[in-house]
Amino acid sequence: MIRFLTLWRRELGAYFSSAVAYILASFFLAVMGLGFWYIASARLITGAAVYDLFRALYGGVAWVAVLMVVPVLTMRSFAEEKRSGTLETLLTAPVSDWQVVLAKFAGVFTLYMLFWLPTLLYFPMLNRLNGGELPFDRGALAATYLGLALIGAFFLSVGLFLSSLTRNLIVAAMATFAVLMLIFLAGFLPEISPVPFIQEASRPFSVVLHMLDFSRGILDSRPVILYLSSTVWMLSACTRSLESRRWRS
Amino acid sequence: MIDVENLVKTYSGGVKAVRDVTFSVGKGDVVGFLGPNGAGKSTTMRILSGFISPSGGRVEVCGLDVTKDSLGVRKRLGYLPESCPLYPEMRVGEYLRYRAELKGVAARHLKKRVTHVMGLCDLEAVRKRSLGKLSKGFRQRVGIADALVHNPDLLILDEPTIGLDPNQMRQIRALIRDLASEHTILISTHILSEVEATCDRVLMLNEGKIVESGKLSELEKRWAGQCRVKVEVRAGEEELRQELQALEGVESLQIETLKEFCRAELCMEDSRDPREELAERIHDRGWSLRELHREGRSLEDVFVELTGGGQE
Secondary structure, three states: OHHHHHHHHHHHHHHHHOOHHHHHHHHHHHHHHHHHHHHHHHHHHOOOOHHHHHHHHHHHHHHHHHHHHHHHHHHHHHHHHHHHOHHHHHHOOOOOHHHHHHHHHHHHHHHHHHHHHHHHHHHHHHHHHOOOOOOOOHHHHHHHHHHHHHHHHHHHHHHHHHHOOOOOHHHHHHHHHHHHHHHHHHOOHHHHOOOHHHHHHHHHHOHHHHHHHHHOOOOOHHHHHHHHHHHHHHHHHHHHHHHOHHHHO | OEEEEEEEEEOOOOOEEEEEEEEEEOOOOEEEEEOOOOOOHHHHHHHHOOOOOOOEEEEEEOOEEOOOOHHHHHHHEEEEOOOOOOOOOOEHHHHHHHHHHHOOOOHHHHHHHHHHHHHHOOOHHHOOOEHHHOOHHHHHHHHHHHHHOOOOOEEEEEOOOOOOOHHHHHHHHHHHHHHOOOOEEEEEEOOHHHHHHHOOEEEEEEOOEEEEEEEHHHHHHHOOOOOEEEEEEEOOHHHHHHHHHOOOOEEEEEEEEEOOEEEEEEEEOOOOOOHHHHHHHHHHHOOEEEEEEEEOOOHHHHHHHHHOHHHO
């Protein structure tokens, strides 16, 4: 456990000691802040409900931020260690491969959630500005952030896995962006596919619909299990990829 | 401390980096792993450190099998990889503390161990400096301090002086000599003078195979081969030539005149040493003797011969 915490602390420290975390946080909060300002000013004037605002912000704008930020957050995890040779230093210390993978995941996930932290203030602030009269649903807010955490964890694990396959940061980022974009676009299949079978078959796997459900405060155990198991599976694949150096290199 | 039996490593694509290597390193030994680039030194060291697995054979480090108990092995050894990769954003003290924690140094000993290895490797002056801003020499020192921080029984140092200037090389070699009193050390290098300066045993590797091994003194004896003698006397060239050719077993002879002195170089047919007889003859002729010495075969000569460097 001490080794895991040591690795986790270093991972977080590495992000904050470079400009990456600050630039990404600025970009992320700028996208979310502008999105919130635009949606809030446009929809509240028309008298839309707050849940509608939730849906537009977390089911819409949030995707732009997440799809751009996750590949940059994860690209350096293993690719950078491989490129600089520090992976050899790291993995010849008495730590297991899965401890390293888990610590890297925990580090990047912590940072990802820290990015979301300031956005928690959006709705209480809006409520206060409106004299506390907005129908503010704490349950929906909790479900939304749970959804963001689950989908974020899955996306980050995909990024970590792809980063473990290469020593080139750009390749890692581009591959992650491409795969996440595919997953995201596949999330529209239940709505846009002309084939009823594809519509039905893709519905349980649609990240877009799941996020919309979460932002409405709907907490279904199926997507929760889907994202948790997918994350575990991707992290296992990442550990296997790391272990493959033993016989492949 | 290290027991390697019939070690084989075949990389993807069928490249055989290590072919049936067998050797052992005892407790307290300082062993030089010598070989040209691509001989399989780093691959063998990576296998010993548990970073990669062997394709065949048995490897035991500190009594533990590296494939079955890799974590146990890693707890007991300190490893400095080639080119000493470090995290450039971390500071020296911070990095060593991080590595000590990672290697399981107890919290109550952490400060003491880090301070100790920093003192040992002369790093106090750069304690707060970023690793990315250190000179190559200091980077190597940090790498060695990292390898030492959990006080392992065995140190494996892959090319610890590569890329250093002569002063830095001397400092690192002196440090390795100091460490030799308390640790078993395996150093890989292709710098022969490094082995001569720091090791008491040599394992020569070429194309993935051990081509020679033993103590330096044993190697010198074994590879002494032809005896070469240099002599400088105050004598005429022809007279000296006649005298030297009269010696038994002279294979070749070269003489060069240096003002009043003549310098001759003799190559004997076997390891026969003609110095005693030659000294008597010079004495009998009443010549002044300025130099008489036997040229041993250097480690470099042996290395070049065994690794095919002289074939070009």
